[in-house]
Amino acid sequence: MAISISIPNYTLLPFLYLLLFSSYHLPIFSINVTDLLTSYPDLSDFTNLLTTTAVAADLAHRTSVTLLAVPNPFLRSSSPDLTAGHHPSSNLADVIRYHVLLEYLSLSDLRRIPPNGKLITTLFQTTGRASSNSGTVNITFNPSSNAVTIYSPTSNATLLALIKTLPYNISIFSINSLLVPYNLDLMASETRPLLGLNITKALIDGHQFNVAASMLQASGVVSEFEGDEGGAGITIFVPTDDAFADLPSSVKLQSLPAEKKAVVLRFHVLHCYYPLGSLESIVNPVQPTLATEQIGAASFTLNISRVNGSVGIDTGIVQASVTQTVFDQKPVAIFGVSKVLLPREFFGKNPIEVNRPSNGGGTPGAQPPDIALSPEPGMYNPAGRDSSPTGMEIRSMAVAEKLGLQRLLLGLWCIWLNYPYLWR
Numbered sequence: 561m562a563i564s565i566s567i568p569n570y571t572l573l574p575f576l577y578l579l580l581f582s583s584y585h586l587p588i589f590s591i592n593v594t595d596l597l598t599s600y601p602d603l604s605d606f607t608n609l610l611t612t613t614a615v616a617a618d619l620a621h622r623t624s625v626t627l628l629a630v631p632n633p634f635l636r637s638s639s640p641d642l643t644a645g646h647h648p649s650s651n652l653a654d655v656i657r658y659h660v661l662l663e664y665l666s667l668s669d670l671r672r673i674p675p676n677g678k679l680i681t682t683l684f685q686t687t688g689r690a691s692s693n694s695g696t697v698n699i700t701f702n703p704s705s706n707a708v709t710i711y712s713p714t715s716n717a718t719l720l721a722l723i724k725t726l727p728y729n730i731s732i733f734s735i736n737s738l739l740v741p742y743n744l745d746l747m748a749s750e751t752r753p754l755l756g757l758n759i760t761k762a763l764i765d766g767h768q769f770n771v772a773a774s775m776l777q778a779s780g781v782v783s784e785f786e787g788d789e790g791g792a793g794i795t796i797f798v799p800t801d802d803a804f805a806d807l808p809s810s811v812k813l814q815s816l817p818a819e820k821k822a823v824v825l826r827f828h829v830l831h832c833y834y835p836l837g838s839l840e841s842i843v844n845p846v847q848p849t850l851a852t853e854q855i856g857a858a859s860f861t862l863n864i865s866r867v868n869g870s871v872g873i874d875t876g877i878v879q880a881s882v883t884q885t886v887f888d889q890k891p892v893a894i895f896g897v898s899k900v901l902l903p904r905e906f907f908g909k910n911p912i913e914v915n916r917p918s919n920g921g922g923t924p925g926a927q928p929p930d931i932a933l934s935p936e937p938g939m940y941n942p943a944g945r946d947s948s949p950t951g952m953e954i955r956s957m958a959v960a961e962k963l964g965l966q967r968l969l970l971g972l973w974c975i976w977l978n979y980p981y982l983w984r
Contacts, residue, residue, distance in 0.1 A: 591730050593619050593627065600723065602631045603734070613653035614831055617848035618683065619660065619730075621861065625683075626661040627732045628710065628739065629723060638738035653832065657683035658695070658712070658741045665699075665731055667722050670708045673701040677711070684741055689838065694742040710735060713742040757892050759785055763798060766886045769896065771804040779822045784850070785829060793833025793891025794850075797862075797873060799900040800883070807900055811907060820906060826850035827860050827875075827903045833891040839864060839871045839882070851903065860903050873897060876904035 594616050597607040606629045610616040619625065630638070660683035677700040685695025698711040708719035717737035725731045760777050763769035776782040785794055807813060816824065829850045834842070842864055851860035863874040871882040880899035887894040 591619050591622065591625070591726075592616075593730070593732075596724055596726075596730070596732065597629065602633075603629050603723070605632045605635050606630050609652070609656050613656050614848050614853055615653060615656045615660065615683070617852045617861075618657075618846070621846045622662075623729050624662070624664040625730050626663060626665045626680075627730065628659040628661065628717070628719075628735045629732055630659070630717075630736075630738050631720070631734055634736050635738060654684050654687065654689060655738070655740055657687065658697070658739050660684075661697070662686075664728050666725060666727070667731075670699065670719070671701055671706070673699055673708075675700065675703075687838075687842075690741065691743060697739065710739060712739050715740050757786065757887070757889075759796070759892075759894070762887045762894060766798075766896070768800045768802070769798050769886070771801050772798045775821070776825060779818065779825055781822050781825050784826075794893075795830040795832060795834040795839075796892075796894045797828045797880075797882070797897045797901060798886060798894060799828075799880075799897055803880075803897065803899050811900075811902065813900065813902075816906075823851045823854065823860070824901075824903065824906065826854060827862075828897075828901050830862070833893055835888055835890075835893055836871070836882070836885055836895070839895075840866055842866075855905075859905055862901065871895075873901060875901050877908055878902045 594607055594611055597603050597610075600607075610619075619627075661680045662683060662685075663680055665680075677698045679693070679696045679698055682695050682697060684690050685693070687695075694713070700709050700711065701707070702709070710717045710719070715737060717735040717739055720734040720736055723732040723734055759782050760773045763773040763776070776785075785796065804813075813821070813824065827849050830847055831850055831853065845863050845865045847862050847864050849860050849862060854860075863876075865872050865874075867881065873880045873882070878899050878901060880897045880901060882895045883898050884896040885893075886896055
């Protein structure tokens, strides 16, 4: 005997509506903080520091952050003056990272902070160079004066104004003083003599890096790397000769145009000195490379983590590991790696061109247009400036649209299948 099951339409219809409208996904965002700050000339010095230290590229991979920006007059009057351009870039980058809070805080969030304050972790803590909890700041709120103060062991600053906010992604506030982490001496390394390392010779002396040494010498980028010895320092990942020999025949690395080959070589270099211990304990896995600085934020990054007792490096299409230390003397570290680090931007499914626009312009191959959102009431906004934020790019839209189409088709199929029940 057939069993008849009656499904009331007041139960089925809400389910179908939920299924259909759930196909509209929120886009996945990445932050272009320099675009967000471009409308504020009084923050130009701080914006420039974000770019030159590559911290802006690091922020492209993060959400739920708060940036404490120092306006030009306060930054230029700070001690030391970071705009003078004679500070070691590695220390300078850590000072800028100290102004990035790894938590989204709105103005109302700050005004709810208890009187004894709240400890907030900064981006500096993720580098592995912050001793103990020296990569944190303490934020307090005084209800009687409405003053928000940020304390570090060696400095403090008062919040001036809300610059921009993109809810739950990023807030940008201006503060009246530079914050310097504990035990970070910006002056100590200024007179450090250049190491004068001949990178090509160091690789040849390593006896199993001849291919890499030849490529570096022929491309001319080795002089760029050696020029960074007196600045931020560098960390170089060098594939062994066996790694080059093991490349699949489909990978025509040596046939790449010179400019692309140079990008691949820069992709093997971090613009910061990391000894092996720091790599093993690295907290922020996504690391920008010298190629990131050339091409643009959110591209040509390496994912570095500890895997099976060694340092693993993931490009998105290649997983390699550190096999040996070739050279390690501050500010240069050179490590042998088991595979050639192939960037997905060149060797993945959707390769890009080196000379593609990276600023989101309206030319072919540019990134999708920015999203304009309304500013919060009372938000700082220079007279005559457009207050719509520009630094958020839609990411992974193709995936979202595909999922949406699949759910739409599934919903229509369910409606057709249950059509007899809808009109009972």
